[in-house]
Amino acid sequence: MAILEISHLEKHFGEKKILSDLNITVPEHSIFGFLGQNGSGKTTTMKLILGLLKANKGTITVNGEKVQYGDTKTNRFVGYLPDVPAFYDYMTAREYLQLCGRLTGLSKKKTELKSQELLQLVGLTYEKKPIKTFSRGMKQRLGIAQALLNEPKLLICDEPTSALDPIGRKEILDILLAVKEQTTILFSTHILSDVERICDQVAILHKGKIVLSSTLDTLKRQYSRDDYQISFAKQADLDRFFTHPDIKNLCNQKSKEGLVLHLKTSDGQKLLEILAQEKLLPSSFAKLEPNLETIFEEVIQ
CATH class of the missing domain: 3.30.70 (Alpha-Beta Plaits)
Structure with a gap:
């Protein structure tokens, strides 16, 4: 089953065409690498998936439901990790997740259970300091925990490893691999080695168009050289x-x-x-x- 389907998507800003006839299918329980240079349209695509921008043409469905601009119910299926997640820095990690649980309508008991489970997953179970003292890698890990709080069908990660050192990148990639059985991941990045390590499929976006989309194994066979x-x-x-x-x-x-x-x-x-x-x-x-x-x-x- 496809968790995310994008069909003939176009987006213009004035006279400038950002996306042109974009078609993507993301299978369930896969890690889908969404690649492209800066300015290729990756972030615009993710905002369209989240209903934050209105498409000029085309359709997007998440878990079989059509995305609607401005007030889309499909976001109940989605967790989102921006490239620079924002927090209430005076809170602890646990306090922040408990706040997010209340805002998303989870019961107190469910929030406690999920917070404990996710803090353990991201290695922050025993972290009692306020978030403002966290390293960039710790904040990214907390961002993943927050994005997974509502048990999403689709986890969208926008450049989650771009500003991290090698150890921090490995920690994030290991977490994404660990949650693959529970969700589907759209992994937007320009770090190609990270994609090779964890992704099942890849789409390359160039100048607003998909120029290549396939599994990694198929690509390596297709482009194999003698x-x-x-x-x-x-x-x-x-x-x-x-x-x-x-x-x-x-x-x-x-x-x-x-x-x-x-x-x-x-x-x-x-x-x-x-x-x-x-x-x-x-x-x-x-x-x-x-x-x-x-x-x-x-x-x-």
Whole structure:
């Protein structure tokens, strides 16, 4: 089942077109990476999903219900973590969640139970200091707890790791992976390594249009290149292999850097056969798989 469906969405600000014929389907219990450069339209899309902006054209449905601008009932299915969450800084984490529970209509007992559960999830169970003393990472973790308080079907995260150090980023990513079974996550970011670590599917937004949308595994197969990297311990071994008469015909491109060769060929098995024939034992032999960064750079050119 699709938790979020966006169909033929367009958004203009005056004469400037921000989004053009946007189509996205986010399956249930997935982490969906929503990628794009700054200014590509990611934040505008999220505001449209939340009913904070009015679309010029197209439809958005959350959990099967249509989003309505200004007063959308679909937000009862949604949790939202902005890139810079705001809090009442004089409160403790527990006090803040209890306030949020009351504002969203949860019973006192339900609020207590959910607060305890979520503070444990985000590693703030024993934190008694006021929020104003929290680090950026702690505030992001509290923001996730607040966004999950109403047990949303869809959790929207807008650049949740962009200003964090590596440890803080890992903490946030681990939390998102942990809640995947309870909710579906729309993960907007420009940090491609984070997407590769936790996302099941990816959509790349460029100049207001989706230029690519698929699972990560499918993308890596689709953009797979016939690139090989072979390293040797001895210069003589490298030179002997590099100048082998079959290498010239076999490889479309070849280069060497120190004791490392880079070769492009559709027949990796033949490279192994040449090594065996010449009785050469390389230090390493690897087919280079594409990463999300190389795919991203290719599709936005």
